[in-house]
Amino acid sequence: MKPAPFEYVVPKNLNDCLNFLYQHPENSKILAGGQSLIPTMNFRMAQPEYLIDINSLNELSYIRTDKTGGLQIGALSRHYQVESDTIIAQKAPLLHEVMPWIGHVQIRSRGTIGGSIVHSDPAAELPAVIVALNAKLKAKSKKKERWIPAEQFFTGLFATALEHNEMLVEIAIPPMPAHSGCSFQEYSRRKGDFALVGVACMIALDKNKLCEQVRLVYLGVGEGPVMASQSCQSLIGKQLTSDLLQQAAKIASQNDLTPPNDLHASCVYRRHLAEVLGHQALVQALEKAEKTF
């Protein structure tokens, strides 16, 4: 379990990094926290020719608010920084709540938010959460800069909308609607494991307490984060009664998802968990949204 030979590159700044990436788009890998990449290389499942270590690019590590009250998070921000940031706790409580679910303390002290997102593990927490939060991702290459909505960023198993010469530099999270609430639920075999099933939920109510917006996003049940669209549709514009939430969780598990069968859980058991967790998430998010009145 030793990696195949590679060249180790340490860019001086972001431009330097993007230049290198532009020259070697096909065979480079960016090393951030390395919590997934290094094991993948040791298993020789990834064999990059160039390993670009961006850990000294402090310009990519920041957490700040923008003019609209939204959040801007530099891709190199470590999980523990996101976890302990008071602005995030206040502005994006869902992101704050999900952090303890990511691996263990040791992993969170090293792993980065950007790294976890671009790795696009179907059972990872952050992709589902940023989709639920309607986040936008800033991709940058030597030649251009563009914003990709989180919902369009994850294109398949360990695959993203990034081009080879692009890198993720920032995650932007819009301000939460006025009367909204969030919840994250997950079931894993052991604390710190990737989820068997997890779900991130955001509910926004209008001033009459009818459902204005709902985002129910699953992890561990597909090739990436899965938005339970039919389930969400069934709630829009309605008074969210207990029966309706129960029914929505059922719709999500039966109609919106095709969970995989694998070593740790069958498709049927995952569907069952998706209903249980989806329901818990909806109930909890609604409770929080109602408290804002």
Added chain:
Amino acid sequence: MTTSYIGESVKRLEDARLLTGQALFVDDVHLPKMLEVAFLRSSYAHARIRKIDVSEALKKTGVVAVYTAQNLGDYWQAGPLLVSPPPIKRLTFHKKTQVILAKDKVRYVGEPIAAVVAENRYIAEDALNDIIVDFEPLPAVVDLEKALLPDAALIHEDLPSNLAAHVIQEKGNYFAIKDQADLIIKRDFSYDHGAAVAMENRAIVADWDSKGQQMTVWDTTQAPIPIMNGLAGMLGLSENQVRVIAPFLGGAFGPKIMMFYSEEMLIPWISKQLGRPIKWIEDRQENFLATTHERGQTHHAEMALTKEGKILGIHDVFLHDTGAYDPYGLTVPINSQCTLLGPYDVKNYYSEFSVIFTNKMIVTPYRGAGRPQGVFVMERLLDLAAKELHLTPSEIRSRNFILPEQFPYKNEIIYQDFAPLVYDSGNYAPAMEKALELIDYKKFVEEEQPKLRAEGKNIGIGVVSYVEGTGIGPYEGAKVTVGASGKVSVATGVGTQGQSHFTTFAQIVADVLKVNIHDVTLVTGDTFKMNWGCGTFASRGMVVAGNACYAAAMAVREKILKLASEILESSIENLELGDSKVCVKGMPEKKITLGELAVKANPLRGAVKPGTIPGLEAAAYFGPSTGATSNGVHAAIVEVNPKTLRVDILKYIVVHDCGKVINPMVVEGQIHGGVAQGIGNAYYEQLVYDKKGQLLTASLMDYLLPTSYDVPRKIITGHIETPSPLNPLGVKGTGEAGTIPAASLFVQAVENALDNPKLEIREVPMSPNRLFELLKES
């Protein structure tokens, strides 16, 4: 004042070294000009090897040599059969042991095919990709039940089938009493494979010194002396040309026994060939694929009982998976067969098993060593019978316990140590009473559980009992020496892998010689310091090596007193030993220190009496007539989440009787670690092979070890002491006590929690996913 150490929770003397990084592990051995090895391992479970081409690998810069079966020449061989079949009348056994490198055929995924020797491990691994093997894939034999079907592929083509062994043992006559039974419980049970997953993987460094004609091998083995003896034979050297050192090991749990793994046979030979030190460090993936593991049995069992719940007899037919080879003989299935009987008075027993070759890694003992499977069958049968007869789990067990006056209790069948299975001593009822008291059984069942159930919580209780055959022979040795400084050194042949030998053996020697325990140092696992003995396995360290330490210390004590009596001109009876000195009773000024005595015992001038043996030193050996039988009761309270089926263990009790306790803290540590592994077996861990024999759980991401979050914070232990009459210290082993019944307990408690009359758990492990399926079926 010298205090008495035996029975005290003396803090571990080895911890300072371990915690400050001063303890040597094999990977710490760095020698000049050392090369590293990587193995090309089979990616097929079963295939013929048509051709191996290593020419490209040899061209790689930094590669020094590549070995395949072809270029090992005469050294190519199969490993030894470590344990011959015991003298059982109705027994068939086909010996097939692992080879150094696969020659014509591979028989499991991970079987070594070629060894690349290079300047470092990175280069060696790079070169593995350059080796081309032309395989002809064969159908893999994975399923135990299908392995004996006529159309199953043959793993060893010179055998008529995939049957490795067949054994029948009987006590009384089950068939004769079956008709008298009021109740027959008949069910199938299965127990899947799990791995030991020691924190440190296997590792070997070999260094051939051609000028000194000396081979030194650092090996993560539990049994350095058998490895030394075996290697001497294989390499054509004398025993004193081979030094095997098993330094500190990061856990072993059975699979690091004196296996003669392919790597153990090959690395020293390569060092001799190339005249350079060679290192091989197993990585975690190799550890999953190519280190032995265990469990893997299916039982078809039947129990006959009276309506009062008294067992009349048991009939059990089972299949045991030995993997691709059977170098460890029948130890594991015989342990299952014998330990099934447990602490119960069973008069009639018919047990038949078939050992099956499959295209999986070899099965050898792993903590519990066949016992958990047997205990699982017995405890589940009792649980099912108790339900039918409306008895509590403790009632049905207590009604069948062997009574104190029945010891020594003869079970008639032959045990793994070739002797008839006899329980030397025991007192089983008090262990059950104590466990029920510690878990507050009555209050839980009568008050707490109904209340919690009414609140919609699924909380259940379980209680199981078991015996643990420990401390088997043949023998161990120890050498105790008092030096000129007055300090005492002890050398034993057993390897040490975390058992606290440095502390517990020192406690014994310090007590005998009346010295401060900090003046006793221990050497374990270095064949140049002690070259007779077997190894650390089968919960035998304290029983066998501990008693050897005691015997050697007693012999030195005798020497000390004899010499002191001559010097102090006083009779031995009139001497007092203590505080590292000997004095005449009532005359503290008339004294001599142990250091001074050691100098006198080794004179440099003058004459000694003819026949004098120099030094305050003695070696002694201990071999018990048969094993000492420990026993215990585990009890637990668990909560099952009704929606996710996640199980949380709320309380865990172990009451254990391992005879005289040398160090209660060490015993508790053994039990806690054992319980952790038992919980892993029960709920988390499973080696999953697919239909083609590919191991799907070859990383710590897919093979779920319980972490510190998953093991109960507090495991409450209670000790009962029924000393063994078979050894002077009265000790019994305890290494496997925590593991053996944990899975049986877990499933009983989960069933009780779910309170569903149709739910029957008859398999291990029991994941939430599997529990979900069972509940759907019921």
